[in-house]
Amino acid sequence: MTMAQPDVTVVIGAYEAMPYLTECLASVEAQTIAPERVEVIAVDDGSTDGTGECLEEFAARAPMPVTVLRQENSGGPSGPRNVGLAKAAGRYVFFLDADDRLGPEALERMVGMADRAGTDVVLGRIEGVNRGAPKSMWGRTLERTDVYSSPIKFTLSAQKLFRRSLLERHGMRFDESLFTGEDALFTMEAYLRADGVSVIADYTCYYLVGRDDGKHVTRSGGYTLRFDSARALMNLIAGLVPEGPRRDLLMVRPFTVTLLPQFGPRFLKDTDDVRRRKLELARPLMDVHWTEGVARRLKVEERLRLHLVAGQRLELLMDVLRFVREKEQPRALLERRGRRVYLAYPHFRDRAAGIPDSVYLASPREARAVPGYRAGGTDSLPRRAARRLLAPFRAVTPA
Structure with a gap:
């Protein structure tokens, strides 16, 4: 039967x-x-x-x-x-x-x-x-x-x-x-x-x-495996979803969950060789998949770190990570009668660094937490600022 x-x-x-x-x-x-x-x-x-x-x-x-x-x-x-x-x-x-x-x-x-x-x-x-x-x-x-x-x-x-x-x-x-x-x-x-x-x-x-012995079926490995994982997921998304807002929305996941932690506080403890290697591994991913649409969807601190990774700006990235490690809060600067909020993380309006203001522009959620903010001006990055957001990456010489 x-x-x-x-x-x-x-x-x-x-x-x-x-x-x-x-x-x-x-x-x-x-x-x-x-x-x-x-x-x-x-x-x-x-x-x-x-x-x-x-x-x-x-x-x-x-x-x-x-x-x-x-x-x-x-x-x-x-x-x-x-x-x-x-x-x-x-x-x-x-x-x-x-x-x-x-x-x-x-x-x-x-x-x-x-x-x-x-x-x-x-x-x-x-x-x-x-x-x-x-x-x-x-x-x-x-x-x-x-x-x-x-x-x-x-x-x-x-x-x-x-x-x-x-x-x-x-x-x-x-x-x-x-x-x-x-x-x-x-x-x-x-x-x-x-x-x-x-x-x-x-x-x-x-x-x-969570196992008491710290082991798990899904065992992690060295940092290079994380870049392999990020690359595979980004390529899958790019292969199945046409360019545009939907692809950008999904790309937030590999950028923030898989790639960004490699350039978090642990990066400060890495050797110089490992830091350079991580930036080298990230470069092709940033060149191909980092877009205005992805950047707009991130918090300022996330966007700033990835901006510096894309530009291979090692020393500036180290400054930002030291700031983050100390749990310092950036000064909030309100402009346009309170309708635009910038968060002054390191190198904000530092002419020598040359980082566009748009990188520091608060997301709507971040802006709403700032006293004096008036809704209506930062629901998204201004178009002109958004267009400028990625331009400096391409011509920047590694620090």
Whole structure:
């Protein structure tokens, strides 16, 4: 007799996951969705701590069908996820990290939402346990939205429900050449190709667990890997979204979340060689993807740092970072009868530095926090100022 197609395949990639794996598997066993609607494919990625044996024991007792695959270590989470995805039979796929856990109603609610709304991706509320978790996208439950209309671009981890036909139609797999940010690339592509995305904000579907030993399935590496991740995500966005405001909106994510931290306070502790190397790695990304539209969407301090990165202005960047490290607050300068606000970070109107005023122009949110500001003048950078914003980058000689 032919078995009915499961509603959802849970793919678990596991490497050295003990003892966290036991709670992860218990959360799968406790799901309120009927067991016959679920299948589990667990991939042991060369563990030596009993992870594989734990998965085998789970397969023997679980109420739903469980397939355990064991392989040599692949070096990252992409390989096991791809192996599991290739074996999946469910209408939907959910990627569960072996040290995290599901809320009891997670699968039932997410599958129900996808079926009801007809959407291709469902985000279930995430809560951190001994670690941080994304917050901005959980304001309210949304049956149908997209990556442009909501903050979902700021949660690009793989722990989402994906319609498998979407993934198969576009041949989507995790990039095994990336060792950090591979899930961001996969999830952003799914958002962009999806016929609608749903958000479940009123129930915690996923618990993101911080390990006591400081390890995690998605292990990070050296700084060069971050530039690889930023480049891949920027190129994906540029390849799928035409030039213009929508592309600029999405580019904010790799610029602020992936690239900008490489030029934060930690940059002050880097060696001279590492600083020069980081600027060298950033140069092609800034040349190709840094636009007026992206710059306008950033806070002054973010915009200023990236302006200096684009211009390869090392010494000026160091001055700004020292200012930021000391948690100093920039002086606010109101002009045009209070309708324009500048934040005087280092080198504001310093003729020798030659940084345009437009770089220091406060965003609407920043401006509203300044006493005496009169709304109506800084809802966006003035067109003339915006056009000047990028021009100095191209001709600047590295400091």
